[in-house]
Amino acid sequence: MNINTYLGVGSAVTKPTKRIPTILTADELLDKAFHRVLKIRKEGDDRMDGKKKTTVARLTASGDIISTTLTLYVRAFPSMSKREEFQMELLDLLVGLDQLKKSLAALSWCSAQVMKLRKEYIRRSKNAPKMSDLERVRKEYYGRVSSMINQIAGDLEVVAKGREAFKKLPAIDATVPTVVIAGFPNVGKSQLVDRISTAKPTIASYPFTTQGITIGHFQEGWRRYQVVDTPGLLDRELSERNEIERQAILALKYLADVIVFVLDPSETSGYTMEKQMRLLGEVKKEFGSIPVIEVENKIDLLDSGSERMKMSALEGIGVERLQGQITQHLKQSAKAKVTDADFSIDKGSEQEGE
Numbered sequence: 001m002n003i004n005t006y007l008g009v010g011s012a013v014t015k016p017t018k019r020i021p022t023i024l025t026a027d028e029l030l031d032k033a034f035h036r037v038l039k040i041r042k043e044g045d046d047r048m049d050g051k052k053k054t055t056v057a058r059l060t061a062s063g064d065i066i067s068t069t070l071t072l073y074v075r076a077f078p079s080m081s082k083r084e085e086f087q088m089e090l091l092d093l094l095v096g097l098d099q100l101k102k103s104l105a106a107l108s109w110c111s112a113q114v115m116k117l118r119k120e121y122i123r124r125s126k127n128a129p130k131m132s133d134l135e136r137v138r139k140e141y142y143g144r145v146s147s148m149i150n151q152i153a154g155d156l157e158v159v160a161k162g163r164e165a166f167k168k169l170p171a172i173d174a175t176v177p178t179v180v181i182a183g184f185p186n187v188g189k190s191q192l193v194d195r196i197s198t199a200k201p202t203i204a205s206y207p208f209t210t211q212g213i214t215i216g217h218f219q220e221g222w223r224r225y226q227v228v229d230t231p232g233l234l235d236r237e238l239s240e241r242n243e244i245e246r247q248a249i250l251a252l253k254y255l256a257d258v259i260v261f262v263l264d265p266s267e268t269s270g271y272t273m274e275k276q277m278r279l280l281g282e283v284k285k286e287f288g289s290i291p292v293i294e295v296e297n298k299i300d301l302l303d304s305g306s307e308r309m310k311m312s313a314l315e316g317i318g319v320e321r322l323q324g325q326i327t328q329h330l331k332q333s334a335k336a337k338v339t340d341a342d343f344s345i346d347k348g349s350e351q352e353g354e
Helices: 003-007 026-039 047-076 082-094 097-126 131-151 153-168 189-196 243-254 273-287 319-331 334-343 347-352
Strands: 178-182 202-204 213-220 223-229 258-263 292-296
Touching (some): 026 131, 097 131, 097 153, 189 223, 189 258
Parallel strands (some): 178 223
16 A cells, blocks of 8 residues: 555645544553454354354454454545645645655554454454364454554554644645735735635635634636635744744745735834834845735825835725735736646547547
């Protein structure tokens, strides 16, 4: 069983929305398997025959329960492809992708081994000449299966942690051209997301911030674009962030196709322009080649006279022009070109059909 299949390496893009069942501990899994089968009773031609049939049925059922449960855990994990670096980076920060892969592979291995043991001990049970031999076979099977499950106890804990990490990942589609909004708090970022999103933006949980990120969308023709505001990450200076937050910022490089940095020259946000410009410099440095659109908000309060784009997210002034520039950048992104290719008509095929 190739574990990369389940983590989507080289596979089609799948968003992490699939429900992962609660991961049992080793003790809970053994309890589920061994206690549930105690209810199984089979009739036979005589006492020994009935005992054999009951033992075989219990070994079959307990092996099925364990193997099926472990396989379910492995297959339930959403696919994560190389085209979804953003989700992979976040997951790596939370649980460690390499360790998660190893643990899922361990569960897959254990599932196969339990089925092998089941087959072996069913055969031995059928061939047991005496009651005492049958009991010995049963106890030996339970002992070996228990030993295997205890061997992957740590892996079950890692997978359980991975499940919790997946639940924390924001429902962001990394394949959609995306604009990331940056700037200090109270400069008007949320108002901007409200203005340029066609539907009411959603607030999603985010594993590295105390606040939820805001996710909005807007559409032009058949194209759909994504707007993301990340409070707690791109709204304060680098020196104030911890290591996890710094790495999370680096993960955003896989998501952002253009960044809009919102400035407040009126300083009514509580942050001086000097401090805002310092943060702008840090964002440009962190994101390297990603285009950054600088826009001054609150023109209804103050026009700085600079050559930067101006707007009032509150009044809607200049927002349409800004959205036009955002859309222009997004159309030129690699993700948009992939989408265009998907919808393009093959002229050769078209001519063949004429």
